[in-house]
Amino acid sequence: MDTDExxxxxxxxxxxxxxxxxxxLWSAEDAQDIVQEAFMKAWKMNADIRQDGFKALIFRIxxxxxxxRKRRQAIWxxxxxxxxxxxxxxxxxxxxxxxxxxxxxxxxxxxxxSVLLLTxxxxxSHKELATVLGVQPGTIGxxxxxxxxxxxxxxxxxxxxxxxx
Amino acid sequence: xxxxxxxxxxxDQNPPPGGPERLRRQMASRPARPxxxxxxxxxxxxxxxxxxxxxxxxxxxxxxxxxxxxxSFAFARLLQQEIDPTDALDVSIxxxxxxxxxxxxxxxxxxxQLPPDRTEG
Numbered sequence: 001m002d003t004d005e006x007x008x009x010x011x012x013x014x015x016x017x018x019x020x021x022x023x024x025l026w027s028a029e030d031a032q033d034i035v036q037e038a039f040m041k042a043w044k045m046n047a048d049i050r051q052d053g054f055k056a057l058i059f060r061i062x063x064x065x066x067x068x069r070k071r072r073q074a075i076w077x078x079x080x081x082x083x084x085x086x087x088x089x090x091x092x093x094x095x096x097x098x099x100x101x102x103x104x105x106x107x108x109x110x111x112x113x114s115v116l117l118l119t120x121x122x123x124x125s126h127k128e129l130a131t132v133l134g135v136q137p138g139t140i141g142x143x144x145x146x147x148x149x150x151x152x153x154x155x156x157x158x159x160x161x162x163x164x165x
Numbered sequence: 166x167x168x169x170x171x172x173x174x175x176x177d178q179n180p181p182p183g184g185p186e187r188l189r190r191q192m193a194s195r196p197a198r199p200x201x202x203x204x205x206x207x208x209x210x211x212x213x214x215x216x217x218x219x220x221x222x223x224x225x226x227x228x229x230x231x232x233x234x235x236x237s238f239a240f241a242r243l244l245q246q247e248i249d250p251t252d253a254l255d256v257s258i259x260x261x262x263x264x265x266x267x268x269x270x271x272x273x274x275x276x277x278q279l280p281p282d283r284t285e286g
Contacts, residue, residue, distance in 0.1 A: 003192050007185050018180035032181050036188055120175040161168045
């Protein structure tokens, strides 16, 4: 596999991986760093980009990198400048509401947050999701359902209501 | 109560531009990919083998570890007798003289046979 094939795979997966990672770190720069690092790791492992499991592998590496970075952040800083500014990404939400939404998502336990973000952005099959999350494919649906219910609770506690689709 | 719609929560965002170019640069900055595991193991094994061979041919042999002439004189002092370095190979040991100098009766004295070329001069 030459570099061009890797770049092509990157172009395909950059956006979904970025969107998952961004909602863990809330920093565009950090999220892009993670996506790059995940690809470099896969490249160094001589991963086969043509294999079915490649997409799941990238998400798995990215989430591991996120975990490591979050651990470091927990030691060195509590709130980043970007989080303080809380720029709105949705014009229909005020800055306060956006912060509340972020807070609710960030308050979810890791397994709920992962399943929500991956089912929303990754475009992976249940089998691939199960590989990334290390669970049985049959549990994905119920876990997502529980995660959404939990998120709704957290939003309600902040005076927001959640509507599915 | 403000309603947060699903699409608000999961609004798709564009990553910062320049990602593919940055990745290409990173890949280019590493001219060769790291070796695979079998290659790494073979390389480590080869290096270990070479180190053993090098050690085998360069390590000093047991008798030459101590300066032979000096050892002879030290031994002479122990025996309280004069030794001519040229006759160092023919040192005879007088046990009665050595015994009082040793810490205990079970102590062991190591005697090196000195190579002739080292005893000359």
